[in-house]
Amino acid sequence: MPDTLHLAVALDGLGWHPAAWRLSAAEPSAPWQATWWTALAAEAERGTLDLLTVEDSLAMQSSRPDGPDGRTDQQRGRLDAVQILARVAPTTRHIGLVPTATVTHTEPFHLSTAVATLDHVSGGRAGWRPRVSATSAEARHFGRRDIPPVDPLRLDAPQTAQLVDDLFAEATDVVEVVRRLWDSWQDDAVIRDTATGRFVDRDRLHYIDFTGRWFSVKGPSIVPRPPQGQPPVAVLAHVPAAYAFAARQADVVFVTPADTTRAVEIVAEVRAAEAAAGRVDPPLRILADLVVLLDETPTLARRRRDRLDELAGAAYASDAALFTGSPAQLADLLTDWHRAGVDGFRLRPAVLPDDLSTIVRGLVPALRDRGLFRTRYPGGTLRDLLGLPRPVNRHVAASPA
């Protein structure tokens, strides 16, 4: 079914709309409970979705880009996303689990072993969205380096541009180290050879000896190569610098077109970035992000949006386009964008669990009717779901046959 599309859901607290918690049937503190996440994952798996993502940050949610906003009327606080999805893993069987984890103040070694372990405990269903942290608020939580406050109105100021370039260059190094560590064990490193008393063949374990501007990492990993070899890396990208980062280091890119025209343009920009990077890996899976607010009829959906905006005190604005309407209308839009070259979608439910339920019970059947979405899981890893082959270990590929 080459024409089918990929479908992901992005989970964040009680939903993406700032007033989601006011209308959700769930308890305001539901996101601190494991059952909240396992129920959402089960629902997404009922819809045979490719994967779910869980948002994360090392700072409190805020309506300001540079630090806490002191508000008490919106949902605040969140749990570690890797931990959430590790907790979800044994309760699910098919769906991909893609946590967000910050690369800026954290250790590449820990990130690598955490995602590798998520892959082991989920039987090959882990992915990872590396996130760059550019706020001075987060830097102060670690106290190890200064990140100057960024003026959100002057993002093109030279020192800001330099900072962003540096942070993305560091992120590139982090992903490089994480990936090298995943390959630092060959798949057949454990030999359990009783004759010689050797548990591993150390010639199949490799130092990575990475030295960069920000850190050096020796290796090898402490964790054997993950079941997928290389769990998929997904990058959320809004600008050409991020497309370039994705083209070099990612398997999946989440993009944010405002309409069909922009979708066509962004697909072209991503493909151009791949060419510029000399990418040899399979092409990026391009998933368009959409915030979705669904109801049986367009009128009911609009009413829900108006009610949410009224409770929030402002019309909702997001980096991604906001879709308000019926599942059938959304299916039309996704069909259009899919024809424009987008491989699939990451839907951000405005209110949880409501809009996820409508995705699963309304949108998914509509897409299946059009022959655009799977009716059952084929069985396998997240890479399998995404149509990505399992990569050969670089150390095996490099050695003579």
Added chain:
Amino acid sequence: MPKQLILAAHFPGVNNTTVWSDPAAGSQIDFASFVHLARTAERGKFDFFFLAEGLRLREQRGRIHDLDVVGRPDTLTLLAALAGVTTHLGLAGTLNTTFREPYELARQLASLDHLSGGRAAWNVVTSSDAFTGENFRRGGYLDRSLRYERATEFVRTARELWDSWHPDAVLGDRAAGRYLRDADVGAFAHQGDQFDISGQFTVPRSPQGHPVVLQAGDSPQGREFAASSADAIFSRHSTPEDGRQFYRDVKARLARYGRGPDDLKIIPGVTFVLGDTDAEARERAHHIRRQQVSPQTAILLLEQLWNRDLSGYDPDGPLPAEDPQLDDDSIIKGRTRLTDDPITTARRWRALAEEKHLGIRDLVIEVTGRQSFIGTPEHVAESMNHFVQTDAADGFILVPHLTPGGLDEFVDRVVPLLQERGVFRAEYTGTTLRDHLNLPAARTPSAVAA
């Protein structure tokens, strides 16, 4: 009611205690192995599951050590997954403070405590070794003398972060549109020699308030750290005499910190071998020791004491005539040496080998790693209970020699006997690990402020 035992299950580690060559030995990395051991421990109503940590593969003579099990999961990720397949079992993980920062680790541990319904525990270790540091941003920056300074300040800082959310911080008043009670929820500021951090912590107060804190160091500094900061000690005093002395020493330190003797549990790591008769158990114990000490392993263990390349020696031949080398540069990287006084120990080993006519391998089998409890289930249950009732410990962290079935027989045959004696729970009576361990509740932030 007699004193109740604490029982914990240690996932078999990456040293020669773990026998991988046995036909019954399973994977050290498949999640199914962890599920098996955790569910067995929970079937036996154990207090907690325990996971060790290593952040660099061990090396000997400059090469990756290949004779023992190699490879393990990331501690926190694995424990969160186990929370999904267990309901009561505590989940304890070893997490190094040298290569982590308090904001991130406190956040992860509080998350684990939420996601497990109050079952998280943290075994605090601190390393000064530059060898492991090569895998991390800061390298081997920590001076050995500052290990406990860092550990103490790390734990104190983590507790400040855990206390930064009042239990009632989330108001959730939909009608009034008030999610938080106060805008400055999670606010913290810590200034010290190790950490200078401030901002807002993002995780609401977890079910236990503070995850249970374990500590494993044995030096006077380590004991003091435990007395001031920990809820339990993973000790290595597995003989009754050693145990009682250690127990008295540590418990006596508690009053200085305004704590009672029951506020710090002493739980040595121990091994066991069961048999239908004591003779059969002894035979099995000897068989396991031979599995644990292969000819190659015997030479490597000897090298750890001698700190020399002994690869030319015959495992069945005599011990080296020369004394150990006392260089600071250890032949083994990534684990601690066997003793602080290699010369004396080597002379003792040589004398013993001569007296009993033992070759290298048999000598190593004799002097290292003998199992703590060997006998029939009745005998082992009685010995363990006596150990605890005579205040040599408060319970045990059992280290099975096989993955993943090494605890099965203990749970099936010894636990019921302890339950019959009324010294171990027949059912869980609480939900959190603090409940199981009978530890006082973590002070609430308001009480801290008062």
